[in-house]
Amino acid sequence: MLMLEKRPQPSRAWTYATPVLAVVLTMLCGGLLFAALGQDPFETIRTIFLDPLFSEFAWFYRPQLLIKGAPLVLIAIGLSFGFRAGIWNIGAEGQYIVGAICGAAVGLAFFPLESFIIFPLMVLAGAVGGLLWAMIPGFLRVRFGTNEILVSLMLVYVAEQLLASMALGTLRNPDGMGFPGSRNLAQYPSATSWINQSAGMHWGVVTGFIAVIFAYIALSRHIFGFNVRLSGQSPRAAKFAGVNPGKLVLICMGISGALAGLAGLFEVSGPAGQVSIDFGAGYGFTAIIVAFLGRLHPVGILLAGGLMALTYIGGEIAQSNLGLPVAAIQLLQGMLLFFLLAVDVLTNYRVNWGRQPA
Amino acid sequence: MKIKTVLTGATLAFGLATGAVAQDKTTVGFVYVGPIGDGGWTYEHNKARLAVEEHFGDAVETVYVESVPEGPDAERVMTQMALQGADLIFTTSFGYMDQTINVAAQFPDVKFEHATGYKRADNVSTYSARFYEGRAVQGHIAGQMTESNIIGYIASYPIPEVIRGINSAYIHAKEVNPDVEFRIVWAYTWFDPAKEAEAATVLIEQGADVILQHTDSTAPQAAAQAAGNVVTFGQASDMAEFAPFPRVSSIIDDWAPYYIARTQAVIDGTWESTDTWDGIGPGMVAIGEITDAVPADVKASAEALIERLRTGEYHAFTGPLNRQDGSVWLADGEIADDGTLAGMNFYVEGITAEIPQ
Numbered sequence: 001m002l003m004l005e006k007r008p009q010p011s012r013a014w015t016y017a018t019p020v021l022a023v024v025l026t027m028l029c030g031g032l033l034f035a036a037l038g039q040d041p042f043e044t045i046r047t048i049f050l051d052p053l054f055s056e057f058a059w060f061y062r063p064q065l066l067i068k069g070a071p072l073v074l075i076a077i078g079l080s081f082g083f084r085a086g087i088w089n090i091g092a093e094g095q096y097i098v099g100a101i102c103g104a105a106v107g108l109a110f111f112p113l114e115s116f117i118i119f120p121l122m123v124l125a126g127a128v129g130g131l132l133w134a135m136i137p138g139f140l141r142v143r144f145g146t147n148e149i150l151v152s153l154m155l156v157y158v159a160e161q162l163l164a165s166m167a168l169g170t171l172r173n174p175d176g177m178g179f180p181g182s183r184n185l186a187q188y189p190s191a192t193s194w195i196n197q198s199a200g201m202h203w204g205v206v207t208g209f210i211a212v213i214f215a216y217i218a219l220s221r222h223i224f225g226f227n228v229r230l231s232g233q234s235p236r237a238a239k240f241a242g243v244n245p246g247k248l249v250l251i252c253m254g255i256s257g258a259l260a261g262l263a264g265l266f267e268v269s270g271p272a273g274q275v276s277i278d279f280g281a282g283y284g285f286t287a288i289i290v291a292f293l294g295r296l297h298p299v300g301i302l303l304a305g306g307l308m309a310l311t312y313i314g315g316e317i318a319q320s321n322l323g324l325p326v327a328a329i330q331l332l333q334g335m336l337l338f339f340l341l342a343v344d345v346l347t348n349y350r351v352n353w354g355r356q357p358a
Numbered sequence: 359m360k361i362k363t364v365l366t367g368a369t370l371a372f373g374l375a376t377g378a379v380a381q382d383k384t385t386v387g388f389v390y391v392g393p394i395g396d397g398g399w400t401y402e403h404n405k406a407r408l409a410v411e412e413h414f415g416d417a418v419e420t421v422y423v424e425s426v427p428e429g430p431d432a433e434r435v436m437t438q439m440a441l442q443g444a445d446l447i448f449t450t451s452f453g454y455m456d457q458t459i460n461v462a463a464q465f466p467d468v469k470f471e472h473a474t475g476y477k478r479a480d481n482v483s484t485y486s487a488r489f490y491e492g493r494a495v496q497g498h499i500a501g502q503m504t505e506s507n508i509i510g511y512i513a514s515y516p517i518p519e520v521i522r523g524i525n526s527a528y529i530h531a532k533e534v535n536p537d538v539e540f541r542i543v544w545a546y547t548w549f550d551p552a553k554e555a556e557a558a559t560v561l562i563e564q565g566a567d568v569i570l571q572h573t574d575s576t577a578p579q580a581a582a583q584a585a586g587n588v589v590t591f592g593q594a595s596d597m598a599e600f601a602p603f604p605r606v607s608s609i610i611d612d613w614a615p616y617y618i619a620r621t622q623a624v625i626d627g628t629w630e631s632t633d634t635w636d637g638i639g640p641g642m643v644a645i646g647e648i649t650d651a652v653p654a655d656v657k658a659s660a661e662a663l664i665e666r667l668r669t670g671e672y673h674a675f676t677g678p679l680n681r682q683d684g685s686v687w688l689a690d691g692e693i694a695d696d697g698t699l700a701g702m703n704f705y706v707e708g709i710t711a712e713i714p715q
Contacts, residue, residue, distance in 0.1 A: 060437060060441055168715045180516060271430035273456065274456075316426075316438060323422075325424070326424045326425045
């Protein structure tokens with residue numbers, strides 16, 4: 001009989017192998033799904049996973065991967081600190097929105113003045129906005145012991161209402177003929193995050209890479225990273241080691257909030273261009289998947305963000321070239337997380353084929 | 359053996375795909391805001407897409423992407439369609455406006471058609487339907503069907519198109535029933551069955567026995583059906599599966615003739631940037647069958663109203679009409695100009711709600 005036997009400690013090899021295995025399984029089952037929909041499974045899988053990178057129009061899709069992946073990586077890096085320490089900030093979407101609002105508001109306040117100082121101020125405002133929004137659940141947990149999962153999630157809906165109000169009122173474009181939405185920041189040279197639009201480069205992409213490097217150093221070479229991991233694995237031991245749990249909650253919430261706010265600011269002043277009612281496109285939630293897919297490891301998150309971006313862009317190509325329904329693409333993305341969680345069992349358990357455990 | 363099979367399969371597929379692109383067909387792309395199965399707005403656009411395919415047969419190929427968020431994703435989808443050789447692209451939601459203009463600037467040889475927007479370029483046309491004519495008919499029926507004198511309205515976004523609809527429905531409901539009151543809920547979505555159902559339930563709990571909707575799903579119809587005694591109207595599509603009650607009539611968007619004409623223009627090389635705004639007369643707006651749940655005299659007068667709108671004998675915004683603040687908008691007999699209607703950002707007198715800002 002098939003038996004699962006707990007490993008004395010998580011397998012290192014499987015830690016790295018499971019994400020790859022999950023991707024392979026997703027491709028297999030996705031292929032079956034597409035075959036059932038009457039498509040050539042090989043062509044579909046190739047369209048989704050390879051066309052954005054190697055097709056005739058890859059010169060257009062490759063930069064798009066940066067644009068789509070950057071906010072995911074930036075937010076996921078921030079979340080990974082808290083998730084390692086057992087602090088569950090589920091409301092990155094709200095911090096992303098508030099960061100965008102604060103940063104855009106600063107930029108719009110200066111319009112039409114041109115100055116090199118405007119963009120740095122916007123970046124600051126975006127980070128502070130996201131940070132303060134994350135401080136609400138952080139502070140409530142530390143002070144009153146509330147559950148940060150619920151509070152941060154609920155604050156997403158508050159942020160969405162705030163966004164609608166801003167797009168319709170305070171930040172509405174005065175020259176927009178009464179239509180909702182702010183001025184287009186991408187067309188305001190001092191306030192745009194674009195560096196080179198056709199290469200897909202904006203400051204969010206740059207910051208994403210920098211965040212990966214800093215997170216790597218902080219987690220593996222710094223006492224702070226050790227404290228974070230220790231708190232996640234053994235809160236009691238962390239206490240003995242002198243970690244102040246309240247302070248750690250605030251720091252982790254603060255980092256994730258600030259990075260989510262930055263992601264929002266870079267997005268609103270670049271690819272999105274304006275504060276609009278639909279600005280929040282779910283990056284904050286998708287980033288949670290990216291964080292786990294990347295094993296909460298900075299390099300892993302970078303790869304996972306790229307993969308997630310790939311399925312979005314490849315999925316759109318498959319829709320328009322092969323006539324695949326959007327639900328099939330979403331199913332494929334869902335499978336990815338499902339298989340990751342499913343095969344994760346191999347990291348902590350050994351499969352025993354019918355023999356008695358030794 | 360397996361790897362070899364995979365590789366052969368992949369090469370074969372690649373060869374086929376390249377071959378398909380090489381054929382000299384006119385390709386028409388469609389970008390949808392909702393899923394094609396929404397039963398409303400996107401469903402009708404997709405129906406028109408199928409009509410284009412049927413009309414032109416092998417001469418035209420259509421492609422579409424559904425549920426595209428209004429933002430950077432829309433820009434990418436449009437660019438991708440243009441790159442893959444689309445000759446004409448219909449972008450079917452107001453929120454695609456800036457993206458359409460941006461992409462069109464990069465592809466001067468591709469023609470774009472943006473629904474319900476106001477920005478045009480040499481290769482960007484706009485088109486919309488005078489839905490407010492249909493709203494006039496809805497208001498006319500709703501005002502006489504309501505017993506509680508409370509009409510619920512599920513609005514999507516506070517943009518002129520939606521505000522125009524509310525005003526038109528209110529004016530014509532008030533005309534037949536001076537005691538009528540409008541309760542308006544803003545859903546901030548075009549398509550979200552859960553939110554729409556919730557909005558309908560809230561309105562019904564507030565005493566509304568007629569629900570008008572400017573959102574695309576059939577969820578409000580289902581909520582009304584569950585409540586039992588609430589009247590609804592199909593939105594964007596006939597929603598006939600809820601007839602004869604609660605759905606007593608509907609506004610149907612018929613895009614097929616326009617899409618066929620514009621595709622033909624691209625094939626003929628006669629396509630030009632235009633601004634089209636058609637109503638019941640040219641057939642872009644149709645009124646779905648008024649069921650027997652509506653009393654015969656109401657049905658007769660509604661049909662007379664449709665006829666007057668169709669011939670142009672009557673305009674849905676004819677004075678005397680005042681703005682909500684009591685100031686005069688249209689003098690007796692005066693007809694609203696298209697410019698004011700296109701940018702409408704005020705309620706008419708009598709509506710007690712406020713436009714969100």
